Amino acid sequence: MxxxxxxxxxxxxxxxxxxxxxxxxxxxxxxxxxxxxxxxxxxxxxxxxxxxxxxxxxxxxxxxxxxxxxxxxxxxxxxxxxxxxxxxxxxxxxxxxxxxxxxxxxxxxxxxxxxxxxxxxxxxxxxxxxxxxxxxxxxxxxxxxxxxxxxxxxxxxxxxxxxxxxxxxxxxxxxxxxxxxxxxxxxxxxxxxxxxxxxxxxxxxxxxxxxLGKVKGNRMVDMQLSNDKLVDRGTKMVMEATGLEEEKANELLLKHGSVRAAVEAFNH
Missing domain, CATH: 3.40.50.10490 (Glucose-6-phosphate isomerase like protein; domain 1)
Structure with a gap:
């Protein structure tokens, strides 16, 4: 060969x-x-x-x-x-x-x-x-x-x-x-x-x-919030999806642990 x-x-x-x-x-x-x-x-x-x-x-x-x-x-x-x-x-x-x-x-x-x-x-x-x-x-x-x-x-x-x-x-x-x-x-x-x-x-x-459904739109909605940069990125994604202000979006994100879970909680 x-x-x-x-x-x-x-x-x-x-x-x-x-x-x-x-x-x-x-x-x-x-x-x-x-x-x-x-x-x-x-x-x-x-x-x-x-x-x-x-x-x-x-x-x-x-x-x-x-x-x-x-x-x-x-x-x-x-x-x-x-x-x-x-x-x-x-x-x-x-x-x-x-x-x-x-x-x-x-x-x-x-x-x-x-x-x-x-x-x-x-x-x-x-x-x-x-x-x-x-x-x-x-x-x-x-x-x-x-x-x-x-x-x-x-x-x-x-x-x-x-x-x-x-x-x-x-x-x-x-x-x-x-x-x-x-x-x-x-x-x-x-x-x-x-x-x-x-x-x-x-x-x-x-x-x-x-x-397998791990991306929504073009966003990593299930990413792990393992550092400040990713928490910041996740907060912005929650703000975009919900119209919430930064502080509230951040609170929701940290409470639910992922962008997907935070947005779903907001929509229900």
């Missing part, structure tokens, strides 16, 4: 370039990423719909990856409760090597083909759940092993990679493969491949949460 993610950069003699030229080169490459993701919208749509169907029945969404890919899954999963007010166990990010690998690479963790499924079993995974493997190369054994066993157990699987015809894109029920081409620094998949994966994850979780 030819790995596009490992192919030679289009930019040469980087150490001889000025700072400005380096930044322009990186930015030129980044321009191509959103277009590559756009071509994958039909596949992303399939995965969103599959997730919504299962999550409406109490299913959970699991992201699995190693290194940068694993960290991106954890970031996306960890943002769902504060943004959309869903329980912490609804979207779960799992990284090869465990939580310590979030900060520091754990050597050879991604090469263990058995460990991914063992990590999923700790969550009592069932066929109501969904497992999405994330791997820029599409060849990470930790991710492939987990998806293979998930499929055998009748669990819907998705794959996000940047190499067409990779083992991951062939294995996953729904493969999302933005082809971003060679990296600015050859093989540095934390760059364009990582950006593409982040864009796909943004689309996936946001669309799922909107379809």
């Amino acid at each position: 030819k790995r596009i993610t490992e192919s030679e950069s289009n930019h040469h003699d980087l150490e001889t370039k000025s700072t400005r030229d380096l930044l322009i080169g990186i930015n030129q490459e980044d321009h191509t990423v959103a277009l590559a993701v756009e071509l994958e919208i039909p596949q992303i749509e399939k995965l969103v719909d599959g997730c919504v169907e299962r999550m409406q029945e109490g299913g959970r969404l699991f992201y699995m990856g190693a290194g940068t890919s694993g960290r991106l899954g954890i970031v996306d999963a960890s943002e769902c409760p504060p943004t959309f007010g869903v329980p912490h166990g609804m979207v779960i990010g799992i990284i090869a090597g465990g939580d310590k690998a979030i900060r520091k690479a754990v050597e050879f963790a991604e090469d263990d083909r058995e460990q991914g499924w063992k990590d999923l079993e700790e969550f009592n995974i069932t066929e109501k759940d969904i497992v999405v493997g994330i791997a820029a190369s599409g060849t990470t054994p930790y991710v492939l092993g987990a998806l293979e066993t998930a499929k055998k157990n009748g669990i819907l699987t998705g794959g996000i990679s940047c190499n067409p015809s990779s083992p991951l894109s062939q294995l996953a029920d729904i493969a999302i493969t933005p082809m971003v081409g060679p990296e600015f620094v050859t093989g540095s998949t934390r760059m364009k491949s990582g950006t593409a994966q982040k864009l796909v994850l943004n689309m996936l979780s946001t669309a799922i949460m909107i379809r």
Whole structure:
């Protein structure tokens, strides 16, 4: 298999370039990423719909990856409760090597083909759940092993990679493969491949949460009020929805704990 993610950069003699030229080169490459993701919208749509169907029945969404890919899954999963007010166990990010690998690479963790499924079993995974493997190369054994066993157990699987015809894109029920081409620094998949994966994850979780009714109009009405900025934002949303003055809106918001609950209380 030819790995596009490992192919030679289009930019040469980087150490001889000025700072400005380096930044322009990186930015030129980044321009191509959103277009590559756009071509994958039909596949992303399939995965969103599959997730919504299962999550409406109490299913959970699991992201699995190693290194940068694993960290991106954890970031996306960890943002769902504060943004959309869903329980912490609804979207779960799992990284090869465990939580310590979030900060520091754990050597050879991604090469263990058995460990991914063992990590999923700790969550009592069932066929109501969904497992999405994330791997820029599409060849990470930790991710492939987990998806293979998930499929055998009748669990819907998705794959996000940047190499067409990779083992991951062939294995996953729904493969999302933005082809971003060679990296600015050859093989540095934390760059364009990582950006593409982040864009796909943004689309996936946001669309799922909107379809599950966690957004009203275009507002995060169920967001957690976990800091002053969010309380302030929530207060303004309550003011807009009810016509109340700031002090009263703030009082109502803090009493009921979310914009949705505060507005519903006001309307009844």
